[in-house]
Amino acid sequence: MYGSGILRGLGVTLKHFVNTYLDDIRWGFRRHIPDEAFPIRQGLDTRGVFTVEYPDEKLAMWERFRFIPFLVIENHDHPERPGHDWCTSCGICAKVCPPQCIWIVRGNDPETGRPVPEPQAFYIDIDICMNCGLCAEFCPFDAIKMDHDYELASYDRTSAHIFDKQRLSKEFRYWQSIAPTRAEEEAEARGGWEHKDVLKQKAKEAKAKEN
Ligand code: SF4
Ligand code: SF4
The missing domain is CATH 3.30.70.3270 (Alpha-Beta Plaits)
Known part of the structure; x- marks a missing residue:
């Protein structure tokens, strides 16, 4: 059907939109605890869109992360x-x-x-x-x-x-x-x-x- 691809795409976007709020509800206030919430919310189980409000929030660094x-x-x-x-x-x-x-x-x-x-x-x-x-x-x-x-x-x-x-x-x-x-x-x-x-x-x- 003409336009079915667009509808499918909008459906995927809507799914991520809803999942973002569901994720937020699931994590409650714990989503503001970087060491606990961030590593999991960046993981494969997270369904919604995950945003870090840098510099107020910061991602926990992995042990092997290297800078200077x-x-x-x-x-x-x-x-x-x-x-x-x-x-x-x-x-x-x-x-x-x-x-x-x-x-x-x-x-x-x-x-x-x-x-x-x-x-x-x-x-x-x-x-x-x-x-x-x-x-x-x-x-x-x-x-x-x-x-x-x-x-x-x-x-x-x-x-x-x-x-x-x-x-x-x-x-x-x-x-x-x-x-x-x-x-x-x-x-x-x-x-x-x-x-x-x-x-x-x-x-x-x-x-x-x-x-
Ligand atoms: S100081 Fe030199 S060797 Fe060490 S991380 Fe920097 S570029 Fe690499
Ligand atoms: S100069 Fe110091 S830091 Fe560099 S390799 Fe030797 S002991 Fe390690």
């Missing part, structure tokens, strides 16, 4: 190494970064002048970073991770988007909070929750005590 990298530092209330860098300034991340947007300055011992395994300075140009995650994949010390914070726009086009070490550094517990499963998997592979060097040192001390 950040540097892991020890928690500030750590008993032995508060706020200590996990990064040893080995330079691997800077080497593998495809657009070469990482700059690292290795630290030196102020007394001896000899290099120490920590960065004196660490910069990432976030306008050049393409969010590939290779730096995090290659880091042998689990010291650089991909962040979930995507609200980084600013009107300053000069230096505001070159993040320095202070801006990049976040406590280890932050990584545990945004990627609990991955943090646990990595700790298991490392042999504990501590930094690799600390674990090595502890194993060495335990061996020395045994002998």
Whole structure:
């Protein structure tokens, strides 16, 4: 019949329209709880049209979502190494970064002048970073991770988007909070929750005590 396609299309639109209200009734006030409602309402069971009123509402990020990298530092209330860098300034991340947007300055011992395994300075140009995650994949010390914070726009086009070490550094517990499963998997592979060097040192001390 002439026009039957148009009628079918209007029927589909009407179905989505009605289902949107049915979904809203089904979820009631719970639809405003992002961590609970959003992941389900984005799922296959949702029939209506799902709208997020950004920035008042925000979608929950998946663990593997990646934006700009950040540097892991020890928690500030750590008993032995508060706020200590996990990064040893080995330079691997800077080497593998495809657009070469990482700059690292290795630290030196102020007394001896000899290099120490920590960065004196660490910069990432976030306008050049393409969010590939290779730096995090290659880091042998689990010291650089991909962040979930995507609200980084600013009107300053000069230096505001070159993040320095202070801006990049976040406590280890932050990584545990945004990627609990991955943090646990990595700790298991490392042999504990501590930094690799600390674990090595502890194993060495335990061996020395045994002998
Ligand atoms: S690869 Fe890891 S430890 Fe090496 S410089 Fe980069 S962040 Fe630091
Ligand atoms: S995410 Fe990719 S582009 Fe960005 S700093 Fe890491 S390696 Fe470089």
